[in-house]
Amino acid sequence: MTQEQTLVKTLDFQLNIQSDNESLLYDATVESRWAYNETIRLAKQGVDWDEIPDRVADHADLVKNTTQRVVAKALGAMENYHAYDDFGLPSHTKDGTYPLRANYEEGYNLTLRDDGTVEFRISAKPYKHVNGVLEGDDTHLDILRAALTGDGWTIGTAEALFHNGNPELHINVTNTKQTVREKQDSRTVIGLDVNEDNVALSALSAEGIEDTLVIDFPEIKFERHRYFTMRKRVQNAEKPSIHDTLEGQEERFVRDRLHKVSRHIVDWSRQFEKPCIVFEDLKEMRDSIDYGTRMNRRLHHLPFRALQYYTSYKAAFEGVPTAWIAPEYTSQRCPLCGHMERGNRNKKRFKCRSCGQQDHADRSASVNIAVKGIRKHQEWTVPALNSLPQVRTVRRQASGAVDAPTVTHDTVRGYQTDGVTGVSD
Numbered sequence: 302m303t304q305e306q307t308l309v310k311t312l313d314f315q316l317n318i319q320s321d322n323e324s325l326l327y328d329a330t331v332e333s334r335w336a337y338n339e340t341i342r343l344a345k346q347g348v349d350w351d352e353i354p355d356r357v358a359d360h361a362d363l364v365k366n367t368t369q370r371v372v373a374k375a376l377g378a379m380e381n382y383h384a385y386d387d388f389g390l391p392s393h394t395k396d397g398t399y400p401l402r403a404n405y406e407e408g409y410n411l412t413l414r415d416d417g418t419v420e421f422r423i424s425a426k427p428y429k430h431v432n433g434v435l436e437g438d439d440t441h442l443d444i445l446r447a448a449l450t451g452d453g454w455t456i457g458t459a460e461a462l463f464h465n466g467n468p469e470l471h472i473n474v475t476n477t478k479q480t481v482r483e484k485q486d487s488r489t490v491i492g493l494d495v496n497e498d499n500v501a502l503s504a505l506s507a508e509g510i511e512d513t514l515v516i517d518f519p520e521i522k523f524e525r526h527r528y529f530t531m532r533k534r535v536q537n538a539e540k541p542s543i544h545d546t547l548e549g550q551e552e553r554f555v556r557d558r559l560h561k562v563s564r565h566i567v568d569w570s571r572q573f574e575k576p577c578i579v580f581e582d583l584k585e586m587r588d589s590i591d592y593g594t595r596m597n598r599r600l601h602h603l604p605f606r607a608l609q610y611y612t613s614y615k616a617a618f619e620g621v622p623t624a625w626i627a628p629e630y631t632s633q634r635c636p637l638c639g640h641m642e643r644g645n646r647n648k649k650r651f652k653c654r655s656c657g658q659q660d661h662a663d664r665s666a667s668v669n670i671a672v673k674g675i676r677k678h679q680e681w682t683v684p685a686l687n688s689l690p691q692v693r694t695v696r697r698q699a700s701g702a703v704d705a706p707t708v709t710h711d712t713v714r715g716y717q718t719d720g721v722t723g724v725s726d
């Protein structure tokens with residue numbers, strides 16, 4: 302029962318429109334609403350539906366292709382009214398704006414500049430274009446850049462519209478080459494434990510633990526704390542603009558680092574046979590029980606969702622599925638004997654009070670996440686674990702993408718000295 306999924310996505314952007322062209326786009330969306338209403342009116346008059354597109358296009362001050370798409374949308378709505386038998390109701394028309402629907406390279410165009418920004422050009426009206434730069438979430442920009450440069454992509458229709466008074470462009474992209482394997486069809490399940498200053502990854506197959514990696518990123522924690530202090534200071538000085546600037550700088554810094562970490566996670570995961578990356582669904586726990594200080598701190602101190610999101614979409618681009626599990630007990634359970642006790646974990650050190658196993662606590666958590674992932678999504682069973690492989694730690698340098706191996710921990714001798722030294726919380 303394997304069904305692969307094609308990657309289709311709608312990317313949302315804000316339009317930073319050049320000069321005074323915003324009113325032109327606005328007028329076009331009002332014209333688009335006219336075309337929509339006119340289609341409904343003609344259909345209700347009993348005009349042959351095949352004639353409607355041309356009749357509306359003759360009078361609409363829009364690019365013909367755009368008018369055709371709006372008419373098609375309105376006729377689609379009419380079909381629904383028929384289906385619900387409310388065709389005779391007075392009006393299905395509305396006031397205001399209606400999205401401009403456009404085909405790529407007909408109604409709109411995109412250009413990737415050398416500096417990574419993406420320029421747009423929308424044919425709002427015949428021979429009248431709206432130009433500018435797309436702005437928006439890094440992840441959406443990343444995908445769009447990939448679509449503009451990589452093969453195997455199709456850029457589809459887009460809608461230009463006003464959302465809360467601001468112009469936006471919603472672009473449909475499809476990755477025709479890449480499909481994402483069904484998560485149930487995996488041979489290696491990788492548990493991802495996200496913390497404030499590191500992530501721990503353990504790859505678990507039917508044979509046992511294939512490997513463990515801990516990626517340290519102390520500079521993210523450091524910078525977040527530094528910015529937090531700076532923001533506090535300017536907040537007290539009542540300078541909201543500086544406060545906002547700092548927030549933007551911090552966000553960009555953290556997002557940039559999280560992108561690199563997520564790239565690392567996906568690259569590492571791809572070495573295993575049919576991998577599936579499993580996350581803890583931390584959203585679920587926010588409204589439920591108090592999971593203790595460690596969890597609360599994790600929730601507030603790191604943009605977990607962002608890292609999980611970056612990882613899952615990068616994984617999808619490599620055809621790697623991702624999955625979610627509930628976060629209960631992942632840090633308290635002994636990965637070897639299954640014993641669960643809150644006191645098992647003490648900061649970065651895990652010591653089982655039942656079998657005496659000692660380990661890097663974040664690695665233990667990542668193993669438990671993988672175990673839960675196998676139980677929830679896979680048909681094969683979790684192997685009995687008698688020993689855990691060494692933990693390899695790499696550090697993402699603040700200066701860039703250099704990965705320097707720092708320490709290798711031998712779990713047989715225990716983690717107690719290396720693991721606890723230097724842990725400030």
Ligand SMILES: [Zn+2]
Nearest residue numbers: 635638653656
């Ligand atoms: Zn144990």
